Amino acid sequence: MLAIIIPYFKLTFFEATLRSLEVQTDKRFKVYIVNDASPEDPTGLLEKYKGKFDFVYHRFEDNLGGISLVQQWERCIAITGDEEWIMILGDDDVLGETVVASWYENYEIFNEKSNVVRFASKVITEETGAVSHTYMHPVWEAATDSFYRKLEYLTRSSLSEYVFSKASYLKYGFYNYPSGWYSDDKAWIDFAGNKPIFSINESVVSIRNSFLNISSRKDNLEVKNKAEMVFYRFMILNKLNFYKKEQRLKLIRKYEDSIKKSKNLTIREWLLLTYFYLKFFDLYSFKKFIKRLVKNLLRYE
Template identity: 60%
Template sequence: MLAIIIPYYKLVYFEETLQSLASQIDKRFKVYIGDDASPEPPLALLEKYKGQFDFVYHRFEANLGGTSLTQQWERCITLSANQEWLMILGDDDYLDIEVVASWHKNYDTFNTKSSVVRFATKIVNQKSGKISEAYLQPKREKATDSYFRKLKGLTRSSLSEYVFSKESFLSKGFSNYPLAWHSDDKAWIDFSENKPIYSINEAIVFVRISSSSITGKLDNEDVKNGVSIQFLKDLILKKSKAFEKAQLIELLLEYERAIKKSRKLNLKEWLFLMPFYLKYFKLTSFLKYCRRFLISIFNL
């Protein structure tokens, strides 16, 4: 069975989330709601949906998401029982009626062959009221290729549209980045365990962008950029072998760009990059790196 984990904090859009779960045409799932000491407990709303689908509600006495969102995800996961597959659904996102049914329909195709499954998505822009066209994905794709397409602006990705095996989560865990920014990107590379991500394009997860969501907020850009720098460095250090040569060189450039959004690279950062440009040597890229390095250090 599938466990749908909801780290709950905001009430404003939560009924749409619950209604989408109650409307699933296949009820072979169980929901675990972890209330992060919210000032808006959803008890009255949950009473309304009692009996419409199987759920467990637990209120944590101390707020954790304010300091570590990934640790809040993880303690919500501990609420789940013996389900082997997990989805972490945002409390402002929602599913079309066939998400669970399509997951079971495709189960025999991806089980044992993939540890990460994703659904097609549409973006709900709360400010404009518009819903995007569907983002469809390759049926099977390396996790590194998927992230690289996102990096190049060719697709999008966020937490709610993914289902992952509990075994892979227990083995790897989430990277505890501030705001959980890029924690999901890193998870899919880690959790996939060199197996392809399997995509289900016939069902849609609706991902909401609003002023109350981390993605929609504009007052945390410095924090996000600092996390991006660390995330890219982690990929370069720990996952470089998983990327194609051209992709790795692009990651090195993106690491530079992320730092340059706020300041110049220091000598230590330039020297960090050098062994990778040598190991994944491409003459043009290496010469351009040397030129940027010399200009930056010696102000040529």
Template identity: 50%
Template sequence: MLAIIIPYYKLTFFEDTLKSLANQTDQRFNVYIGDDASIENPSNLLEKYIRKFNIVYKRFDSNLGGTSLTKQWERCIDLSRNEEWIMILGDDDVLGENVVESFYENLSEIIKEESNLVRFASQLIDGIGEIFSNVFLHPKLETAKSSYWRKLKRKTRSSLSEYIFKRNIYLQFKFRQYPLAWNSDDMAWLMFSDFKDIYTINSTVVLVRQTHLSISGKKDNLKEKNTSQLMFLKDLMNSRIIKLTKKERIELLYETEVSLKRKQKLTLVEWLQLAYEYIYIFSAIAILKFIRRFLIQLVR
């Protein structure tokens, strides 16, 4: 059975999310909604859908997402029973009508491949539900490391809502806490895969919303995003599970540096954090190139 977990906070697009669940061609799922002490009470809206699919709703007494979004995800998962598979669906994202059906149609092959992670194709939508991206497709079977590399190089995208993962692997690793939970999902997929391939279903799409209300769409949180990315980088470098070669470490460092600079000019602290990682790897050529890039920024 599949548990669909919704960490709820904003009412604005929530009905679109619920409607997409009511329209699923396969209703073999349970929905668990954890209300993060929101000022926007969804009770009246939930009354419209309470008989259309199985809903468990819990309003928490305190807001947790403001300080730790990953802890909010985890306490919402704790509402669920013993379903083997879990999806965390954003309260503004939308499932294609045959997402659940496609999951069950592919389940025997997913089990055969021993995959802990299932991923769907995705598209981006705006505040009025209009699609503004191509469909992001993926290899049917792909290592989590390869998937993250493609994302880092801006060849694809990835977020929380288009994944389904096994409960037992989640309980083993949980979510790593970063500011805004930025990169927390990336680390989860790297850990949850547990050296097995991600299994992709490209025949249906999860619509992921990007607006000025979403973390990914906001522009006033770049400092927190950069801090998160550097924390993630350090964890990735030091991970005993995600083993990187020296060449991969240098490439990861460079791509991270490029990604950070794309958002805003790096601070001295951020340069020093990157410098520490380059020195730790100890590649003379990579260090010299890094120093050159740093000096170029200084004189600009």
């Protein structure tokens, strides 16, 4: 069976999420609603949905999501039962009515061939009411290729539209980046292992973008920049061999830029970058890098 975990904190759009679960055409799922010490009590609303679908409600008295989103996800997963597949659904996101049905319809296709399954997605911009086009994906795609498409702004990706095997989660876990930035990106690369991501494009998960989202906040750029730097360091140290030469150079440059946004480059970091620019040598890219290096050195004379 499929476990759908909702780390609950905000009531504002929560009923839309619950309603999307109520109207699922296939009810073979169990929902775990986990209250992260929210000041907004959802129990009155949950009474309305008793018997509409299978769910359990648990409240933690200490807020963990404000300290570490990843640790909050982990304790949510810890209270699930024997379900072998997990979706972590935002408390403001919405499932299309056939999401669960299409997951089961495709089960025999992806089972044992993939550890990560994703649905097509749309973005709802709450302030304007605009709904994006549907983001669809190759049916089978390497996780590293999927991330690179996101890097190139050819697609989007977030937590809610993915289903992953509990076995892969237990093997790798989520990496605890600051505020959870890039934790899901790394998870899909890790969880996939040597198997491709399987995409179900006939059903859609709608992701809500509002003033309540962490991604919409402007006061956490320092935290985001730090997470970006650590993530791209992981990518260049561990995943460059999965990419073509020009893609490798772009990832190296992303790491360089992320350090500059987070802090000044140290000699150690310049040496590391020099090593990678030489290893994947391109004359134009290397000349531009040397100019940046010289400019940096002159600044400290």
